[in-house]
Amino acid sequence: MKRKWDLRAIILVALIGIFLGLVYTYAFNNIYNILKLILAPTGYASIVDAALSGLWYIAAPLAIYFVPVLGSGVIGEVIAGVVEMAVGGQWGILTIVSAICQGGMNELGFVGRYEKFGWTNVLLGATLAHIGGFVSSYFIYGWNNFKIELQLAMFVVGLISSLLFDGVMVKMITTLCDEDLKSE
Numbered sequence: 001m002k003r004k005w006d007l008r009a010i011i012l013v014a015l016i017g018i019f020l021g022l023v024y025t026y027a028f029n030n031i032y033n034i035l036k037l038i039l040a041p042t043g044y045a046s047i048v049d050a051a052l053s054g055l056w057y058i059a060a061p062l063a064i065y066f067v068p069v070l071g072s073g074v075i076g077e078v079i080a081g082v083v084e085m086a087v088g089g090q091w092g093i094l095t096i097v098s099a100i101c102q103g104g105m106n107e108l109g110f111v112g113r114y115e116k117f118g119w120t121n122v123l124l125g126a127t128l129a130h131i132g133g134f135v136s137s138y139f140i141y142g143w144n145n146f147k148i149e150l151q152l153a154m155f156v157v158g159l160i161s162s163l164l165f166d167g168v169m170v171k172m173i174t175t176l177c178d179e180d181l182k183s184e
Contacts, residue, residue, distance in 0.1 A: 003115075009067045016066065017079025020059040024084045028055045033090075046150060049137065050158035054165030056098075057129040060106035061122055061170045065177070068114035070107075073125075077103025098136055105132030106166070117174055126167035130159050 032052050039045040063076025081099030089095050109125025110117075134155055138144055143151060 003069065005067075005069055005071075009069065009072070013063045013067050013072050013076045014079055016063045017059055017076045018083050020062070020076075021080040021083025022087065024056055024080060025087050025089050028052065029084075029090060046143075046146065046154060047157055049141075050134075050154040051161050053130065053133055053137075053158045054126065054161035054163070054167075057102050057106055057126065057133065057162055057166035058170050059099075060103040060129065061110075061125055061166060062173070064107065064110050064114060064125075065117050065170075065174045068110075068117070070111070070114070072114075073107035073110065074100065074103040077106065094140055097140065098133060101132040101136040102129045105129050117171075119171060122171045122174075123163060123167045126162045126170075127159065129166055130162035133162070134158055 032048060035048045035052070036045045039048055057077070059080040060073035060077040063072045066072075067076075077099045078096060081095040085092060085095040091098070106125040106129035108128050109123075110121050113121050138151075143154065146154070
C-alpha cells in the first residue's frame with residue numbers, strides 16, 4: 001500500500017474516482033430514479049434518498065484503502081462527483097458540493113489511522129459520511145421543510161444505508177483484496 005503521494009498514488013485515486021463516478025451515474029442514479037418514480041404516489045419517495053445514500057459514499061474509503069494518505073478519500077470522492085456531473089449526473093454542480101461533504105467527513109474516520117483499515121475506522125467513516133451527506137442534503141434539497149417524523153426516518157434509514165454500503169460492503173471488498181494480496 002502507498003504511504004505517500006506519488007504518481008502511482010495519484011493515478012490510482014483518479015482511477016477509483018473515475019470508475020465510481022461512472023458507476024454512480026449509470027447504475028446507482030438509474031436505480032434511484034426508478035425507485036423514486038415507483039414510490040412517488042405513496043409519499044415515501046424521499047425515503048429513497050436515504051435508503052440508497054450509502055452507495056454514493058464508497059469512493060472515499062476505497063481510495064483510502066488503496067492510498068492510505070491524508071486527502072485520498074476527499075480527492076477520490078470529489079473526482080467521482082466531477083465525473084458523475086460531467087457525464088450527465090442529474091444533480092449538476094451540487095454533486096461536487098455533496099462529494100466534498102461526504103468525502104471529507106468519511107475521511108475523518110481514518111485520520112491518523114490510515115494504515116489500519118479496520119472495522120472501527122470503516123464504520124466511523126461511514127457514520128461521519130452519512131452525517132456530512134445528511135446535513136448538506138438537509139439544506140441543499142430542503143429537507144428542513146419535511147415533517148420531523150420524516151426527517152428522523154430519513155436520518156435513521158440513511159445511517160443504516162451508510163453502514164451497510166459504505167461500511168460493511170466496503171470492508172468486505174477490501175478484505176477480499178487483502179486475501180488476494182496474501183495469496184500472491
